[in-house]
Amino acid sequence: MNNQHVQLNELIQISSGHILYFYEDLESYLENAVSYIRTGIEQGHHLLLIDTKQHLWKIGQKLKQETSQDRMGLVHFVDSHEFYAAxxxxxxxxxxxxxxxxxxxxxxxxxxxxxxxxxxxxxxxEILQKLGHFETISDHTVNTLGLLSVCAYNGRQVSASFMNEMMKTHEYFMTDKELKKSSFYEKRSVTFPSLSLQEEQQRILEQNKHLHNETKSKLKTTTYQLESFITRNLDPILIFNDDNQVIRTNASFEKVFGWSSEEIMGVHAEDLPLIPHERKWEVQKNQAETLLGRYIQGFETIRKTKAGNERNVKISCFPLRDESDQVSGWASIIRDFTEEKQAQELLLRTEKLSVVSELAAGIAHEIRNPLTSVKGFLQLLKSQALENGIYYDIMLSEIDRIDLILGELLLLAKPQIAHFQRKNVCSLLKxxxxxxxxxxxMCNVQIVMKSAVDDIYVTCEENQLKQVCINFIKNAIEAMPDGGELTIxxxxxxxxxxxxxxxQGVGIPKDVLEKLGQPFFTTKEKGTGLGFMVSKKIIENHDGTVHVSSEEQKGTTIEIRLSGL
Structure with missing residues (x-):
């Protein structure tokens, strides 16, 4: 046993007294406490130990190494936090x-x-005044009850003047290394409050307890409401600490994005897997704004699911504050509005298509009327001038072609009665x-047809299906300015x-691919943006589908799917 502790044990071979202890070193504090308790156990004293849970556990472990279970029954442990916090x-x-x-x-x-x-x-x-008053009354209580009592303070938390003042109310003064009588000790008579004052103090205490219970109840209600808001919210919620690490999420997050709470907990905001790499800057900006106490509402962006699908979201962020009104973290609410955005885009395309339909109908009718007159006069001239009949044939053929294209343009304006017949697609494509x-x-493009059989039949309007194939083949040729191979x-x-x-062309960028088929949208200098839309409309009228996939600098694939016979 340490000599200092032996000396301490010898000094406190007394039955009663009030000891003031200012400690500096925690390990010395614990050893002194164990020595004090062990000496009391050896003398058959009962011991009341009021200390923190951590200290109580360490002291208990040290005592159990050299004290029997029966004698440990003389020691009574009380949590200091609960003792004073009340x-x-x-x-x-x-x-x-x-x-x-x-x-x-x-x-x-x-x-x-x-x-x-x-x-x-x-x-x-006024805590120092309250502590001084507390120790004065404690000294009177210790002497009245005939106790041996140590009042310990962390010497790093109090001033030298406070120490001197406290030595006036304690018969003994103790440090980590020694125990001696206090030369400042002044045994004072204690004046207790009158009965009326005690009743007033008791009334105030009861009011404080009632206020405490009421505040506790309100806090519990608020906590429950907040918990319900998080767990039952249909929008995904992420809560971050002041180090920008996820400390809480909800079931909606897992439902929308696919990652479980265990996979996300502790992840830094910038490392969240749902954030596309090119949008990391958004997180840095949002977290900086939020930790400064600012709010972000309805920020539109893109996030990814665990399956790799992109979702259109609106993000709202706000700071979280502690009891001292300091920002201690932040929260993010993510609203998925992918379906809503798709519906809006569909409505916009529908409105554009309606405008195009009206425009197409007007153009077709205005051009078709004079074409009918020209065609009639050419037929009349042809019957009277046989020498140049071949030129008239060419002109009539071209007028027929214009008339056919106008008819197809009318498909956008209103449904027409088509003459569907069983046709061989292989022959049609050839x-x-x-x-x-x-x-x-002329463009150094080779067209290669691949088909396992020569006879594949579908029910279609032949001229319309030809027009679709012509549009797609022309687009493919134009997409290969340096030549290449077009496979059908x-x-x-x-x-x-x-x-x-x-x-094997230049491919279509992703942002352009998303807008393909919208009226008036084109990347061609002299395009109208109607070609693909007309072709898609024709295929849909055949109860078919058109799918486009593309990769820049590698090429594009357009797939038509039709019902066969």
Whole structure:
């Protein structure tokens, strides 16, 4: 055993007294507490130890190594936080009354008691005066009850003047290394409050308890409401601490994005897997704004699910504050409005299509009327001038072609009665390829047809389907300015015919691909933005679908799917 502790044990071979202990080193504090308790156990004293849970556990472990279980029954442990926290205003008389209530069963048995208490308090006004008053009354109580009592303070938390003042109310003064009589000790008579004042103090105490319970109840209600708001919210919620790490999420987050709470907890805001790499800057900006106490509402952006799907979201962020009104973290509410945005875009496309339909109808009718007159006069001239009949044939053929295109443009304006017939798609495509082969050769493009069989039939309007194939082949040729190969694949799977146009062109950027088919949207200098839309409309009228996939600098694939016979 340490010599200092042996000397301490010898000095406190006394039955009663009030000891003031200012400690500096925690390990020395614990050893002194163990020595004090062990000496009391050896003398058959009962011991009341008021200290923190951590200290109580460490002291208990040290005692158990050399003290029997029966003798450990002489030691009574009390959590100092609970002992002092019940009296938030550090009301001296109430604390000491509580102290005497704990000791009363032992006092009734005329047992010798020694106590050890680490004094704790909450920061409040005039706390030093309250502690001084507390120690004065404690000294009177210790002497009246005949106790040996140690009042311990953390020497790093109090001033030298406070130490000097406290030595006036303690018969003994103790440090980590020694124990001696206090030369400043002044045994004072204690004046207790009158009965009326005690009743007033009791009334105030009861009011404080009632206020405490009421505040506790309100806090519990608010906590429950907040918990319900988080757990039952249909929008995903993420809560971050002041280090920008996730500390809470809700079930909606897992439902929308796919990651469980365990996978997200502790992850830094910038490392969240739902944030696309190119949008990391958004997180830095949002968290900086929020930690400064600012609010972000309805910020529109893109987030990714665990399955890799992109979702359109609106993000709202706000700071979280602690009891001192300091920002201690922040929260983010993520509203998924992908379906709403898609509905808006569909409505916009529908409105544009309506405008185009009206425009197409007007143009078609205005041009068709004079074309009818020109065609009639050409037929009349042809019958009267046989020498130049070939030129008239060419002019009539071109007028017929214009009339056909106008008819197709009318598809956008209103449904027309089409003459659907059973046609061989292989033969139809060969005719179209023959028609465009010269143009392909001029652009150094080779057209290759691949089909497992020569006879594949569908029910279609032949001229309309030809127009679609012409549009897609021309687009593919124009997409290969340096030449290349255009592959046309025909496949039959069950009752579905697939026609694929696969080019080796420059490809279509993702943002352009999303707008493909919108009226008036085109990347061509002289385009109208109607070609793809007309083609798509024709295929839809054939109860078919058109799908486009593309990769920049590798090429584009357009797939038509039709019902076969």
């Amino acid at each position: 009296h938030h205003d550090f009301h001296s008389h109430t604390i000491l009354e509580h102290f005497k209530n704990i000791l009363r069963p032992l006092l009734h048995q005329n047992l010798t008691i020694r106590t050890w208490a680490l004094v704790e308090w909450k920061e409040q006004e 005719e179209v390829v023959t028609l465009l082969e010269a143009q392909a050769n 694949q025909l496949e039959v799977e069950k009752e579905t015919v697939s026609i694929r146009f696969i080019d």
